[in-house]
Structure formats: C-alpha cells, structure tokens
Amino acid sequence: MEGERRPLLEVRNIVKRFGGLVAVNRVSMEVYPGEVVGLLGDNGAGKSTLIKVISGVYRPDEGQIFFEGREVRITSPMDAIRLGIETIYQDLALAENLNVYSNIFLGREKLKKLFNLIPVLDHEYMMQESKKVLDRLGIEIPSLRNKIKTLSGGQRQSVAISRSIYWNAKLLIMDEPTAALGVTEQRKVLNLVKTLSAQGVAIIIISHQLYDVFQVAHRLVVLRRGEKVGERLTHETNPDEIVSLIVGAELVEGGQRG
Amino acid sequence: MSRTQVIARVGRNWVILFLFLLCVIFSFTGRGFLSLKTLNNILLTSSPALLLAAGETFVIITGGIDLSVGFVRGLISVISAIVIRDLYALGYSPYFAIFCGIVVGVLLGFLPGLVNGILVARFRVPPFIATLGMYGIANGLALRYSKGFPITFLPDEVGEIGNGFFFYLLPGRLFTVFEKPLGLTEAEARNLVGIVPYATVIAFALLFVFGFVLSKTQFGQHIYAIGGNIDAARRAGIPVEKHLIRVYVISSLFAAFSGVLSTLIFSIGTHTQFAASLELFAIAAVVIGGASLMGGKGNILGTALGVFVLSVLEVGFLMSGILPFYRYIAVGAILVFAVVIDQLFPEIVYD
Numbered sequence: 104m105e106g107e108r109r110p111l112l113e114v115r116n117i118v119k120r121f122g123g124l125v126a127v128n129r130v131s132m133e134v135y136p137g138e139v140v141g142l143l144g145d146n147g148a149g150k151s152t153l154i155k156v157i158s159g160v161y162r163p164d165e166g167q168i169f170f171e172g173r174e175v176r177i178t179s180p181m182d183a184i185r186l187g188i189e190t191i192y193q194d195l196a197l198a199e200n201l202n203v204y205s206n207i208f209l210g211r212e213k214l215k216k217l218f219n220l221i222p223v224l225d226h227e228y229m230m231q232e233s234k235k236v237l238d239r240l241g242i243e244i245p246s247l248r249n250k251i252k253t254l255s256g257g258q259r260q261s262v263a264i265s266r267s268i269y270w271n272a273k274l275l276i277m278d279e280p281t282a283a284l285g286v287t288e289q290r291k292v293l294n295l296v297k298t299l300s301a302q303g304v305a306i307i308i309i310s311h312q313l314y315d316v317f318q319v320a321h322r323l324v325v326l327r328r329g330e331k332v333g334e335r336l337t338h339e340t341n342p343d344e345i346v347s348l349i350v351g352a353e354l355v356e357g358g359q360r361g
Numbered sequence: 362m363s364r365t366q367v368i369a370r371v372g373r374n375w376v377i378l379f380l381f382l383l384c385v386i387f388s389f390t391g392r393g394f395l396s397l398k399t400l401n402n403i404l405l406t407s408s409p410a411l412l413l414a415a416g417e418t419f420v421i422i423t424g425g426i427d428l429s430v431g432f433v434r435g436l437i438s439v440i441s442a443i444v445i446r447d448l449y450a451l452g453y454s455p456y457f458a459i460f461c462g463i464v465v466g467v468l469l470g471f472l473p474g475l476v477n478g479i480l481v482a483r484f485r486v487p488p489f490i491a492t493l494g495m496y497g498i499a500n501g502l503a504l505r506y507s508k509g510f511p512i513t514f515l516p517d518e519v520g521e522i523g524n525g526f527f528f529y530l531l532p533g534r535l536f537t538v539f540e541k542p543l544g545l546t547e548a549e550a551r552n553l554v555g556i557v558p559y560a561t562v563i564a565f566a567l568l569f570v571f572g573f574v575l576s577k578t579q580f581g582q583h584i585y586a587i588g589g590n591i592d593a594a595r596r597a598g599i600p601v602e603k604h605l606i607r608v609y610v611i612s613s614l615f616a617a618f619s620g621v622l623s624t625l626i627f628s629i630g631t632h633t634q635f636a637a638s639l640e641l642f643a644i645a646a647v648v649i650g651g652a653s654l655m656g657g658k659g660n661i662l663g664t665a666l667g668v669f670v671l672s673v674l675e676v677g678f679l680m681s682g683i684l685p686f687y688r689y690i691a692v693g694a695i696l697v698f699a700v701v702i703d704q705l706f707p708e709i710v711y712d
Contacts, residue, residue: 180596181598194592196590196592196593196596196597197590197593198585198586198589198590198593198594198657199589199590199657200585200588200589200590200656200657200658201582201585201586201589205582205586209586209593209594209597209599210583210586210594210597210598210599211597211598212579212582214579217577221578222578222579223577223578224577224578224579224582245710245711245712246710246711246712248711249710249711250708252708253708253710
C-alpha cells in the first residue's frame with residue numbers, strides 16, 4: 104500500500120541467540136511512516152525479543168537496522184529514544200505518585216529562574232504543553248494535576264503514549280497495550296492508535312487480541328519459533344488465516360513454512 | 362470543591378488539627394503550659410530533632426530508611442565537643458574553638474551518608490541493612506572517642522550561643538535584643554523570658570532551604586520520582602544511583618547539623634541523648650507528617666509538624682504530671698494511627 108515510499112524502519116536478517124537457543128532467526132521487516140504493523144505470534148515466538156532488539160535493550164548477533172534510510176547501531180535504549188523510537192511496555196513506566204504533566208516531563212523537566220537565579224520547576228509551562236499534546240491526540244483527562252494513581256488503566260496508557268509523542272517519537276512500539284483494559288478503554292486506546300497513525304507516527308503493536316489488531320493494523324507480521332512465517336495486508340486476510348499461521352497449521356496456501 | 366475533596370483535604374491534614382487539640386488539652390491539664398516559656402522550651406529542645414527528621418524525610422521519600430542518624434548525630438556531637446574542648450584547652454579563643462568544632466562536625470557528616478549511599482545505590486544493599494551497619498559503627502566510634510562519658514568542660518561561650526535568644530523580656534521591666542541583661546537578682550533571672558532561640562532559627566533556616574529544594578527544584582522532583590517508580594525514573598534518564606547517594610549524604614549531613622546543634626544547646630557532647638532511640642522518633646515524626654515507608658510521599662512541613670506533635674506530647678505529659686513512659690505508649694499509638702488515617706482518606710482528585 105505504501106510500497107513506493109521509503110520505509111521509516113527496516114530490519115534485515117536479524118538474528119538473536121541466547122546460548123544455544125535462537126530466539127530470532129533471520130527476520131526482516133519494514134515499517135512505513137504512519138503505518139500500523141501488528142506483530143503476532145504465540146508465546147515464545149520471538150516477538151518480544153525482536154522488539155527489544157529494535158528498542159536497544161538487546162543487541163542483535165547478526166543483521167542490520169536502517170532508520171530513515173540510514174544504517175544505525177542501536178546499543179542502548181537511549182540510542183533508540185534519540186532516534187525517535189519509543190517503546191511503551193506493559194508496566195508503562197509512570198511514577199504513580201506524580202501528576203500527569205510531571206510524568207510527561209519526567210527526567211526532562213522544564214525549569215525557570217526564580218529571582219533570575221535559582222532554577223525551579225516551571226509547572227505552568229509543563230501543564231500547558233501537556234494539555235496541548237493531549238488535546239492534539241484527543242485524550243480527555245479531568246485535570247493534569249491529578250496523580251497517576253487516581254487514573255484508570257486506559258488513561259495511564261494515554262499518558263504514556265502522550266509522553267512519547269511529546270518528545271517526538273517517530274516510531275512507537277506498544278507491547279500489549281490493551282491487555283489490562285476494560286472494553287471501553289480498549290476502544291479508546293485503539294482510537295488513539297488510529298489518530299497517531301493519521302498524524303504520521305509509525306506504530307508496531309504486539310498483541311494477543313487478534314480482534315484489536317485487525318481493527319487498527321494495516322499490515323500483519325507473524326512469527327513462529329523465532330522465524331517470520333507470514334506477512335499479510337490486513338484487508339487481504341482474515342483471523343482464521345492468521346491463527347493458522349500463528350499455530351503452524353498448514354491449511355492456507357501461501358503460508359511460508361518456517 | 363466537592364464534598365469528597367473537602368473530606369480528603371481535612372483527612373490529609375489531620376496533623377495540624379491534632380497538634381492544635383493537644384495544645385488545648387495540655388493548656389487545661391498542665392499548669393503553665395500555655396506560656397511563652399513553654400513555647401520557647403518546646404522550640405529549643407525540638408530543634409535537633411527537627412533537623413534529624415528533616416534529613417530522614419529525604420531518605421524515606423526515596424523508599425529507603427536511614428537507621429544510622431541517631432548515632433551519627435551522637436558521634437558528631439562527641440567529636441565536635443572534643444574539638445572545641447581540646448582547642449580551648451590549648452589556649453585558642455573559645456569562638457575559634459567553637460567555629461572549628463562546627464566545621465569539623467559538619468564535614469565529617471558527609472562520610473556516613475556517602476558510605477550508606479554507595480552501599481545502597483551501587484552494591485544494592487537494602488537500606489535497612491546498610492544503615493543498620495552504620496548505626497553500629499557510629500555508636501561504637503562515639504563510645505570509643507567519648508570512652509562512654511559525656512564530653513564536658515566546654516567553654517561557657519558554647520552555652521551562650523546554643524542557648525541564646527534574639528530577644529529577652531523581663532515582664533514589665535526591660536526588653537533587650539541579643540544581649541542577655543546583666544546584674545539581675547535571682548528572682549528577676551527566674552522571670553526572664555528569652556524569645557526566639559538562636560538554635561531554632563538555625564534549624565528553621567536549614568529546614569526552609571532544604572524544604573525548598575525538595576518541593577520546588579528538579580533535584581527534589583527526581584527524589585519523588587525515584588520513590589514512586591525507580592524503574593521509570595531510570596528509563597526517563599534520571600541518574601538514579603548518583604541521586605540516591607546524594608540523598609543519603611543529605612540525611613547524614615542533617616544528623617551532623619543536629620549533633621553540632623545539640624552540643625551547642627546542652628554544652629556537652631553526648632553520644633546518646635538520654636539513651637533515647639532518636640532515629641525511631643525521627644522516623645515516627647516523618648510518618649506522622651504524612652510520608653510513607655513505601656516511598657514517593659512526604660514533605661518537610663509535614664515532618665516539622667510531626668516533630669512538634671512528639672515534643673508537645675513530651676512537654677505536655679511532663680507538665681501534666683503524667684509518668685514519662687506513657688509518652689512512649691502514646692507515640693506508638695499515634696504512629697499507627699497516622700498510617701491508618703492515611704489509608705482511610707482518598708487521594709485528592711482535581712476536576
């Protein structure tokens with residue numbers, strides 16, 4: 104669908120071994136700007152390992168990573184963040200005792216000078232900027248002065264996403280974003296994913312909930328036992344075919360056996 | 362504000378109400394409790410405790426604990442007293458001796474915190490164990506240098522500084538600033554009221570500065586972040602290890618301030634103040650002030666109120682003729698009460 108454009112991220116022949124175990128075996132994939140890619144597979148298929156290679160937690164044993172057309176070496180999570188690759192893990196990495204805008208600015212607080220001398224936190228600025236990014240993403244949270252611990256799971260997810268977007272994420276990796284949420288909240292997060300995609304942010308989404316992935320993803324990549332066993336455009340496939348790819352039942356023509 | 366918000370606010374500020382209630386009750390039960398003299402007495406004797414608890418607040422917000430502060434304070438009190446006594450005995454001016462005692466005490470105060478911090482942050486020793494180790498070491502060193510006795514024979518100037526007041530008032534007769542009036546009769550001396558002790562002003566100034574650091578600066582914000590979610594803090598690029606070390610240094614620095622100040626107030630260097638478990642009172646004050654041992658919560662103002670609850674209780678019991686051991690029972694009960702109250706009232710939610 105976007106074949107003529109340059110991919111934002113391209114990984115080629117990534118291999119990651121843990122001792123004798125090959126967790127990821129020569130996997131290649133691309134993600135285009137504004138595209139939502141669903142990364143699917145059973146437990147132990149290598150999804151998380153692949154994600155951790157891209158986000159700098161693990162270093163690949165073989166293979167190349169290209170970002171915005173240039174080959175890059177991602178040796179730490181900070182490297183990935185500097186490139187514009189943000190990962191939202193299931194634990195969300197929020198400080199629950201701090202309020203919404205403090206979390207969005209966590210570690211990168213905006214300061215102002217008191218009496219032109221003493222640097223202090225600029226609450227007003229952080230609050231306004233946070234409000235702007237939340238508005239842009241259509242996120243509703245009663246007050247940004249509320250502590251994270253008073254928010255629902257979906258609201259927390261939104262805060263974590265807003266934080267990455269505020270700091271200019273170009274590629275967002277989401278690990279099971281809807282796993283712990285109620286139905287209404289799940290829908291809100293999925294809508295948020297669509298909004299982000301429309302604004303040009305590329306997203307890799309890992310989820311076991313096929314229904315969710317089919318709603319938002321443009322393209323699906325299926326892994327099994329560390330290898331890529333299939334890649335489909337969402338509108339050209341159906342959940343049955345994907346399930347058979349995931350579990351390895353060979354009933355569908357075109358399924359590349361891994 | 363909605364009704365729940367009002368309830369939450371009142372519930373979260375119960376300490377102020379409780380402190381007020383205590384003062385009212387003791388005004389009836391204790392003869393002469395409601396007087397300027399008692400107020401000064403409470404302010405003066407609680408100054409070292411205020412400092413101790415302020416330092417402890419920083420550590421507790423990170424989710425740690427510092428058990429060593431009581432004996433670090435004792436060790437610093439002993440060492441500063443020895444420096445003052447020996448320099449004075451060598452013929453130096455008392456003010457020079459006192460100055461050196463203060464400087465040596467404060468500088469040595471960096472060390473225990475540095476060790477505690479490195480153990481906790483770099484070697485992943487649980488704070489309870491790391492600071493329990495320092496508790497033993499500081500206690501042993503203090504006993505070693507004091508040989509088990511209080512350090513005495515300090516110059517009189519020590520007491521003048523430590524027990525000095527900004528204003529003196531002899532009701533109906535005279536009012537002086539800084540200088541204690543001379544040539545009073547014994548009866549007059551007994552009626553003389555000092556107003557605003559130096560020691561309290563020093564303690565308040567330090568509390569104000571560090572309270573500001575905690576609540577207004579990025580340094581303080583990162584302390585709360587570490588206490589709230591240490592992994593999130595790390596992933597947000599906060600140098601967590603360095604920050605923790607600084608926090609433990611602040612704690613033992615405050616213990617040192619407290620030790621130096623108690624030497625000045627009581628004119629002796631003691632390694633334990635009347636054998637009280639000062640670190641436990643400091644921790645109690647911090648928790649009564651609204652902090653949680655789980656980390657992420659607490660502030661200097663709350664801690665100060667917690668200290669005043671404890672010292673009003675002490676003085677009030679004394680003046681009401683209640684046996685002093687009941688104080689321990691009361692402190693224990695209030696401590697648990699504080700945590701229960703904290704659990705009962707919801708977080709404040711803004712609309």
